[in-house]
Structure formats: structure tokens, C-alpha cells
Amino acid sequence: MLVKDYMTKHPLMVQPTISVVEAQRYMGENNIRHLPIVGKGKRLLGLVTRQTLLVHPATLGSLNVWEITRFLSDLTIGDVMVKAKDVITIEKDATIEEAARIMVEKKIGCLPVLEEGVVVGVITEIDLLAELMEMMATRVSGVRVTVRMPDQRGELAKLVSAISAQGWGILACGGVPSPKDPGKWDAVVKIRDVPKEEIVAALEKVEGQEIVDVREI
Amino acid sequence: MTINDHRIKTPILEVRDLAISYKTRKGDVPAVRDVSFEIHRGEAHGIVGESGCGKSTVAFGVVNFLGRNGRIVGGSILFQGQELRGRSEEELRRLRGDQIAMVYQDPMQALNPSLRIGDQLSEVLIVHRGLSKEEAYDKCIDMLNRVYMPDPEVVMERYPHQLSGGQQQRVVIAMALLNNPALLIMDEPTTALDVTVEAAVLDLIDELRREFDTAIMYITHNLGVIARVSDRAGVMYAGEMVERATVEEVFLNPLHPYTQGLMRCVPKLGLSKESSYLYPIRGRVPSPAELPPGCIFEPRCDHVRPQCGQTHPELREVAPGHFVRCSFAEEIAAQEWQPPEDLIPDLAALVARKAEAAEPILHLQNVRTYYEQERKSLTSLVGLGKKQYVKAVDDVSFEIPKGCTLGVVGESGCGKSTLAKTIVGLEPLTDGKVEFLGFDISVPVSDRDLELIKELQMIFQNPDSTMNPSFTVGHQIGRPLRRFKTVPRGQVRGEVIRLLEAVKLDESYYDRLPRQLSGGEKQRVGIARAFAARPDLVLCDEPVSSLDVSVQAAVLNLLLEIQQRYDTTMLFIAHDLSVVRFFSDYVAVMYLGKFCEIGPAEAIYAPPYHPYTEALLSAVPIPDPSAKQKRIRLSGSVPSALNPPSGCRFNTRCPRKLGDICETEEPPYRDAGGGHRIFCHIPLEELRKLEPIVTVKP
Numbered sequence: 001m002l003v004k005d006y007m008t009k010h011p012l013m014v015q016p017t018i019s020v021v022e023a024q025r026y027m028g029e030n031n032i033r034h035l036p037i038v039g040k041g042k043r044l045l046g047l048v049t050r051q052t053l054l055v056h057p058a059t060l061g062s063l064n065v066w067e068i069t070r071f072l073s074d075l076t077i078g079d080v081m082v083k084a085k086d087v088i089t090i091e092k093d094a095t096i097e098e099a100a101r102i103m104v105e106k107k108i109g110c111l112p113v114l115e116e117g118v119v120v121g122v123i124t125e126i127d128l129l130a131e132l133m134e135m136m137a138t139r140v141s142g143v144r145v146t147v148r149m150p151d152q153r154g155e156l157a158k159l160v161s162a163i164s165a166q167g168w169g170i171l172a173c174g175g176v177p178s179p180k181d182p183g184k185w186d187a188v189v190k191i192r193d194v195p196k197e198e199i200v201a202a203l204e205k206v207e208g209q210e211i212v213d214v215r216e217i
Numbered sequence: 218m219t220i221n222d223h224r225i226k227t228p229i230l231e232v233r234d235l236a237i238s239y240k241t242r243k244g245d246v247p248a249v250r251d252v253s254f255e256i257h258r259g260e261a262h263g264i265v266g267e268s269g270c271g272k273s274t275v276a277f278g279v280v281n282f283l284g285r286n287g288r289i290v291g292g293s294i295l296f297q298g299q300e301l302r303g304r305s306e307e308e309l310r311r312l313r314g315d316q317i318a319m320v321y322q323d324p325m326q327a328l329n330p331s332l333r334i335g336d337q338l339s340e341v342l343i344v345h346r347g348l349s350k351e352e353a354y355d356k357c358i359d360m361l362n363r364v365y366m367p368d369p370e371v372v373m374e375r376y377p378h379q380l381s382g383g384q385q386q387r388v389v390i391a392m393a394l395l396n397n398p399a400l401l402i403m404d405e406p407t408t409a410l411d412v413t414v415e416a417a418v419l420d421l422i423d424e425l426r427r428e429f430d431t432a433i434m435y436i437t438h439n440l441g442v443i444a445r446v447s448d449r450a451g452v453m454y455a456g457e458m459v460e461r462a463t464v465e466e467v468f469l470n471p472l473h474p475y476t477q478g479l480m481r482c483v484p485k486l487g488l489s490k491e492s493s494y495l496y497p498i499r500g501r502v503p504s505p506a507e508l509p510p511g512c513i514f515e516p517r518c519d520h521v522r523p524q525c526g527q528t529h530p531e532l533r534e535v536a537p538g539h540f541v542r543c544s545f546a547e548e549i550a551a552q553e554w555q556p557p558e559d560l561i562p563d564l565a566a567l568v569a570r571k572a573e574a575a576e577p578i579l580h581l582q583n584v585r586t587y588y589e590q591e592r593k594s595l596t597s598l599v600g601l602g603k604k605q606y607v608k609a610v611d612d613v614s615f616e617i618p619k620g621c622t623l624g625v626v627g628e629s630g631c632g633k634s635t636l637a638k639t640i641v642g643l644e645p646l647t648d649g650k651v652e653f654l655g656f657d658i659s660v661p662v663s664d665r666d667l668e669l670i671k672e673l674q675m676i677f678q679n680p681d682s683t684m685n686p687s688f689t690v691g692h693q694i695g696r697p698l699r700r701f702k703t704v705p706r707g708q709v710r711g712e713v714i715r716l717l718e719a720v721k722l723d724e725s726y727y728d729r730l731p732r733q734l735s736g737g738e739k740q741r742v743g744i745a746r747a748f749a750a751r752p753d754l755v756l757c758d759e760p761v762s763s764l765d766v767s768v769q770a771a772v773l774n775l776l777l778e779i780q781q782r783y784d785t786t787m788l789f790i791a792h793d794l795s796v797v798r799f800f801s802d803y804v805a806v807m808y809l810g811k812f813c814e815i816g817p818a819e820a821i822y823a824p825p826y827h828p829y830t831e832a833l834l835s836a837v838p839i840p841d842p843s844a845k846q847k848r849i850r851l852s853g854s855v856p857s858a859l860n861p862p863s864g865c866r867f868n869t870r871c872p873r874k875l876g877d878i879c880e881t882e883e884p885p886y887r888d889a890g891g892g893h894r895i896f897c898h899i900p901l902e903e904l905r906k907l908e909p910i911v912t913v914k915p
Binding site: 008009010011012013014015026029030031032038040041042043118120126127130 | 223224225226227229258297298299308311314315316345346347396397399429430431432
């Protein structure tokens with residue numbers, strides 16, 4: 001689960017010399033929200049998002065109607081992009097948790113992925129959500145159970161051994177500190193090919209843990 | 218839905234209605250017309266077609282490499298959604314270096330012979346990425362490791378000529394991948410390589426595609442290779458794309474008559490011999506300057522209708538994702554194809570031909586052909602040093618019954634051609650005995666009786682280099698007639714015309730010069746010349762390897778037919794196991810100057826196998842995506858014949874090596890019955906237990 005496995009390789013990129021209008025069209029046509037600007041050897045020069053492309057009204061305030069047209073048509077993507085020194089990037093061998101942390105902290109949706117200054121990919125929040133989806137085996141049908149347990153060593157093992165005692169397999173498993181109950185931990189497991197009732201019956205017997213949610217997906 | 222559903226949908230390469238013309242003295246030649254296709258990320262798109270159909274022109278168009286007289290006259294090429302047509306040279310150059318890479322057919326021509334591999338590789342990074350020499354060096358070593366190059370540090374110091382063909386191609390692929398391109402164009406990258414090396418390179422390409430998510434445009438004339446590497450494929454004919462679909466659809470459910478014809482032209486491995494007859498496509502590809510007015514395939518099509526000559530069909534989507542350029546594709550697909558009437562009796566006769574135990578006509582016993590190698594030591598300078606020999610053919614014994622064909626297969630450099638040359642007398646025999654019709658022919662050709670020379674003829678691999686460019690076809694075929702006095706002088710012309718007709722050429726060819734002939738026609742003339750003397754034995758040295766599939770099928774059928782008529786015996790050398798199967802009664806597999814297996818053709822293709830035969834069979838690309846092929850890959854290249862491995866010669870690469878015995882003792886031959894002999898230490902019972910390499914669904 002490293003950035004290089006989940007990023008978009010060979011992202012669409014442009015040179016800084018193209019006009020803003022052209023870049024807008026390019027992003028629209030290809031339905032992308034982030035566009036890295038690269039120079040020779042795919043070195044990162046900057047990044048534009050759809051927001052960066054919005055020209056600030058104050059810039060245009062002092063211009064008359066003809067000047068505005070001229071100004072806009074002469075504007076290149078190099079003029080409006082976020083310059084490379086201000087772009088937050090990530091190395092391709094970083095973990096995706098790291099990518100998520102940076103994106104959450106900086107409140108940004110996209111990180112260009114670099115390898116020694118060369119753009120090798122782009123990772124966006126959508127890539128991380130796709131990864132979350134995969135982690136929870138969303139595309140496979142089964143029973144998804146959330147079990148609340150004390151935040152103690154050995155509790156997850158109890159749950160897992162109860163499942164494996166039945167000879168069932170775990171399709172996906174994840175855990176978070178319980179959002180509403182400090183000192184507790186919520187574990188989500190997904191089990192395939194077993195009826196819901198049987199699972200509930202088996203997991204209810206696990207001591208000190210309670211089932212907070214069961215659903216077939 | 219898949220995990221990649223949210224990814225960018227824009228194809229890496231999208232070619233729309235592309236048209237390319239070359240300016241010539243006779244005006245513009247439209248080499249490519251109306252070609253459209255797209256390649257997505259991480260996808261391999263094959264482009265297949267015969268020579269001269271515009272495959273490479275499309276590739277050159279994409280990288281704007283058309284040369285002075287070529288230019289794009291219509292359509293558009295979108296790379297990652299950006300138009301490439303009309304870009305400045307500078308922009309294109311940067312794009313090519315950074316995002317598009319190309320691998321050519323001949324690795325030797327892609328590498329600079331006067332620069333060390335290391336310098337050539339690091340130049341890419343230094344120029345395009347501005348890395349320092351040291352950084353570039355480390356990256357190059359990494360990349361060479363990625364393409365499984367043994368000893369990359371040593372290779373970096375070498376010159377291209379010091380590497381084998383397979384290694385050179387690996388270097389070229391490594392060079393192409395150094396900049397992590399989004400699109401990799403490969404123009405016949407494995408055509409110049411041996412099957413075993415080809416298999417390894419194809420595996421490598423497939424692996425790299427997955428790892429780097431690179432889109433690949435794969436150009437080849439070999440249908441088997443396309444079936445192995447690509448996800449989707451387009452079939453080109455005379456500058457147009459006539460069919461485009463997934464590989465499965467193209468091979469299992471071809472809808473265009475040309476694609477169907479191509480499928481019937483390729484020898485298939487795995488089916489029985491009887492069902493593997495080839496049905497050539499009649500006629501020839503029209504030249505781009507004289508295209509038929511309607512459908513371009515109309516003059517050669519078996520399903521032709523009146524409209525075909527008038528309206529030019531468009532490429533249309535017949536089934537989802539399956540595009541065909543034929544007005545009647547649906548009706549044609551529904552019809553059962555029947556071989557043309559005139560072919561049936563010939564083929565029936567071929568089936569009937571079965572070896573009633575004939576007398577052996579050629580008999581070889583312990584034949585050895587060594588080439589003396591000069592040494593540079595002082596003692597050899599004065600003639601005292603120990604002589605070194607390249608053991609090109611070492612202790613080979615076999616016999617061929619009259620009227621039968623022995624196929625000889627093996628990798629390049631295994632001594633196949635030397636064997637043929639030794640029999641025909643072009644190479645002096647070092648040791649052993651060759652008997653032909655009961656006569657000893659262990660003498661060079663210059664000492665042979667004219668009668669004997671007449672009975673032994675040869676067909677060569679490359680028809681271009683075996684014909685005198687300044688003599689007419691008639692003169693060249695007539696020469697053996699005059700020399701051997703096959704017919705009286707006055708009848709030579711008549712006989713030549715009869716021979717021309719036998720190889721399906723007409724009288725008008727009599728006065729033509731070789732340069733006025735196509736490759737297939739030249740090879741026919743070569744065949745006519747070989748058969749002019751009415752020989753008893755014809756040695757064919759790769760007679761079809763340089764020909765296109767449809768021509769190849771025609772030439773093979775022709776050879777069979779002539780063999781039938783004159784009851785000629787043949788020795789047929791090839792590197793393609795599928796061709797040999799179709800053609801031969803007996804097959805011998807040769808490795809490093811020795812036979813490792815010999816037997817009736819059917820027996821060779823089923824267990825028990827010699828481990829080398831097994832590996833060869835596993836490497837042959839099969840033009841059928843549904844066929845299952847077990848995967849055995851040989852490591853390394855053929856060792857030098859100057860100093861062959863001791864014991865079993867195959868021991869250095871054998872995947873089933875037993876142990877010390879293979880290195881110390883020459884393997885005994887094991888008789889598997891019916892004249893099938895295997896030279897291996899592994900007991901026959903174990904070899905029998907091997908699974909068949911190729912399984913084809915019935």
C-alpha cells in the first residue's frame with residue numbers, strides 16, 4: 001500500500017507556455033481537476049487546479065474592456081500556476097497513509113508524485129477513497145459486522161479466533177477508536193458466503209464485545 | 218466496475234482518420250489512409266499486417282519520423298488528449314524524449330556501434346533529465362537489472378557488438394524505458410531474434426507493461442506474437458485498417474475476409490498434421506499507387522459481390538468494440554468457408570501420400586564439419602600451437618527415405634545450415650560418411666560428377682542474394698538446364714516456361730529481371746531453378762523465413778505439390794517449429810552441432826520430449842489466444858561451438874538437468890519406438906510422463 005501502487009501513472013501534463021484558455025479547455029475535455037505543469041525531462045514547474053484558473057477580479061479591475069480580452073488571451077498557464085516551490089508533493093515510495101495525512105493537514109485534494117524531481121504520477125483524494133473501498137472489499141458481497149470491544153491487547157484476536165473456529169474466512173478487516181465511546185475500539189470485519197444469522201449467533205458469544213451493526217452488502 | 222474506474226479515461230494515444238502520403242517521382246503515394254485506433258493506459262495494442270501495408274508508416278507518423286518525402290495529409294493524432302499534428306519540431310522532440318519511446322526491429326541499428334553501452338544509456342538521462350554522469354550511471358544499472366540483464370556492470374562497459382541479439386534488444390528496451398514513457402512504440406522488436414529469445418523478450422515486455430503502466434503500440438507481421446502480447450489488435454491491409462477488435466475476437470471470430478484468410482495461412486501448432494493445411498490468399502497486395510476503386514480487398518476476396526467493386530466500405534462497428542471494413546461482414550461470418558475447388562484435389566493427394574517404407578536415399582554417418590579457428594598465440598604463429606575448431610556439425614547420423622522430407626529445427630548458430638552445405642558439398646567434410654543413392658559423396662562439390670551435382674539442388678533463404686540481378690529470370694532458370702543437358706538445347710525455352718508454370722508464374726516472367734519481382738515471386742523462381750535439373754534431393758535452407766504469411770503459405774504448398782509430382786526427397790531447414798510440422802515427415806531437433814531428438818513429425822510434438830524440444834515448443838508464439846501453452850524459458854544463449862559444454866551439450870541451459878552425469882557423460886540415445894530417438898540421460902519413462910506443451914481446445 002504505497003503511493004506508487006495507487007497513483008495515476010503517466011498523468012496528463014502540459015508545458016508552461018500554453019494559454020490559460022487552452023488549459024481550461026484541456027482540463028474540461030479530459031475531466032481532470034489538477035494539472036501538473038512540467039518542463040524539460042518532466043520536471044515539476046507548478047500545478048494548477050480549477051480554482052487557480054479563476055482570475056481574481058481585482059487584477060482585472062484597473063483594465064478596460066479591450067485590455068481585459070488582451071490580458072486574458074496573453075495569459076499563459078505559467079503565469080497563474082502555483083509555483084513548484086509552493087506545491088506540496090510526495091515521493092512515490094511513501095505510504096498512502098502519509099499521503100492522506102498531508103492532504104488532510106493541508107486541506108488539499110491532490111499531490112504530484114515525484115521521483116527525484118521528476119513527475120511520475122499524481123495521487124488525489126479519489127485515489128485514497130478507491131483504496132478505502134478496496135480495503136473494505138466493497139465490490140464483493142458478504143456480511144459486514146461492526147463489533148465494539150475494549151481497547152485492550154488480545155481483543156481482536158478473540159474476535160478473529162471466534163470466526164476462524166467456525167471455519168470462515170475474513171474478506172476484509174479494519175479498526176478505528178470508537179467515535180462515541182472513549183476507551184473502546186470498533187472493528188469491522190467482512191465475511192463471505194455465510195448467512196447473517198449464523199454470524200450474529202457466533203459473534204454474540206464472544207465475551208466483552210458487542211455487535212453494533214450488521215448488514216449484508 | 219473496477220478499481221480503476223475513477224482514473225482518467227483519455228486514451229494515451231488516439232489516432233483519428235490518419236492519412237499519410239509519400240511524395241515520389243510519380244506523384245503522391247497514399248501509404249496510409251483513414252486509420253483510426255486508440256490505446257489506453259497500460260494496454261498493448263497490436264498492429265498486424267503484411268509487409269508494405271503501412272504499419273511502420275503509422276508508427277513513424279506518430280513520432281513525426283516520416284522522412285523528407287512523407288507527410289501527414291489528414292486526420293489527427295492525439296497524445297494524452299493533445300494534438301501532435303502541427304506542433305513545432307522542438308515541442309515534438311521534447312515530447313518524444315520525455316513521453317514517447319520507440320524500439321525498432323534491428324537492435325544493432327538502434328545502438329551506436331562505436332559507443333559503450335553505458336555511455337549510450339546514460340546519455341538519455343543526461344540529455345533529457347539533466348542528471349549528472351554518476352546519477353545517470355546508477356539509474357542505468359537499475360534499469361538493466363529490471364530487464365534481467367546478467368552482469369549489468371560488465372555490460373555497461375561493453376560495445377554493442379559484444380552482446381548477443383537478445384541482450385542488445387534488452388538494452389534497447391531498457392533505454393526506451395529509462396524516461397518512463399507513457400507510450401512505447403515497438404516496431405517488430407523480436408523479428409530478428411530466435412524463438413527462445415523472443416519468448417523471453419515478450420515475457421519481459423508484458424511484465425514491464427504492468428509495472429510501468431505503459432501503453433504499448435506493438436507492430437508485427439507475426440500473428441502468434443500478437444496473440445501473446447496484446448489486448449486488442451488492428452489488422453492492416455494496403456494502408457487501411459480493415460479490422461479492429463480484442464485479440465480474442467480477431468483470432469477466434471474474424472469478420473473481415475482478409476483476416477479470415479490470414480488465419481488460414483498460418484501453420485498452427487497443436488493440431489494434427491492433416492488439419493493444418495494452409496490456404497494461401499490468391500493474388501497480391503495492390504500497390505498504393507494503383508488501388509482498386511471499391512473495396513481494396515475486392516480483387517482477392519472469395520466472397521466478392523457486385524457492389525464491392527464500386528463502393529469503398531467504411532470501418533464500422535459490427536459488434537461492440539469490433540470494427541470491420543467490409544460491407545457484408547455479417548453475412549460472411551455466418552457462412553462456412555470452403556477451400557477453393559482447385560485446392561481440394563491437391564490437398565487430398567497430400568493426405569494420401571503416406572510413406573510406404575521407401576529405400577533411404579541419403580545416408581549420413583557420424584558426420585563432422587569443423588571450422589578451423591585461428592589463434593593469436595605465438596606458438597600457433599609458427600604452426601606449433603594446438604588447433605582450435607568450431608564444431609559446427611558434430612557426429613550427426615540420419616537417413617532420409619526416398620520421397621520424404623526431413624525437417625531440421627534449432628536456434629541460430631546450431632549448425633543447421635552447415636549441415637546442408639556439407640551435404641551439398643559446399644563445406645568440406647571433416648570426418649564421417651555421406652552416402653547418396655549408394656554413392657559416397659564425402660567429396661567437395663568441385664570434385665563431384667556432374668550427374669551427382671544435378672541430383673542435389675538447394676533452395677536458399679534469401680532469394681534476393683541468390684539471384685544474379687543482371688540476368689533475366691528465363692536465363693537463370695535455363696542455366697541448369699543447359700549445364701546439365703536436361704533437355705536438348707532447342708527446347709530450353711519451352712522447358713523454362715513449363716517450370717515457370719509449375720511455380721504458378723506465367724510466360725511473361727521469362728524476360729523479367731529479378732528487381733521486377735516481389736519477394737514471393739523471387740522465391741518461386743529460386744524453386745523453379747532448383748527443380749530445373751529434376752533433382753532427387755533438394756535442400757531447402759529456410760526457404761520461407763523471409764516471406765509474408767500469405768506468400769509463405771503459397772510457397773509451402775507449391776513445394777509440397779512439386780515434391781509430390783517429382784517424388785523428390787527434401788531436407789527442410791527452419792527455425793519455426795510450426796512450419797516444419799506442417800511440411801515434414803520426419804523432424805530432427807538440432808542443438809550446438811548435434812541432434813538431440815529425431816523422429817516422425819507427429820512423435821516430436823507429443824511427449825516424450827527432449828527437454829530442448831520441450832523448451833522450443835513452449836517458446837513458439839501460437840496464433841490462437843485460446844491455446845494453452847506451458848511456460849518453459851531457457852536462460853542464457855547458445856554456448857560457443859568453439860568450446861562446447863562437456864557431456865550433454867544442453868546441460869548448461871537444461872531445465873531438467875539431472876546432475877553431474879549430464880556434465881560428464883554424453884547422453885545415450887533412447888529409442889521411443891517408430892524411429893523416434895531422444896538423446897538424453899533422463900529415462901524414457903519419465904520423459905513420457907511429461908505433460909503436452911500445447912493444448913488446443915477442439
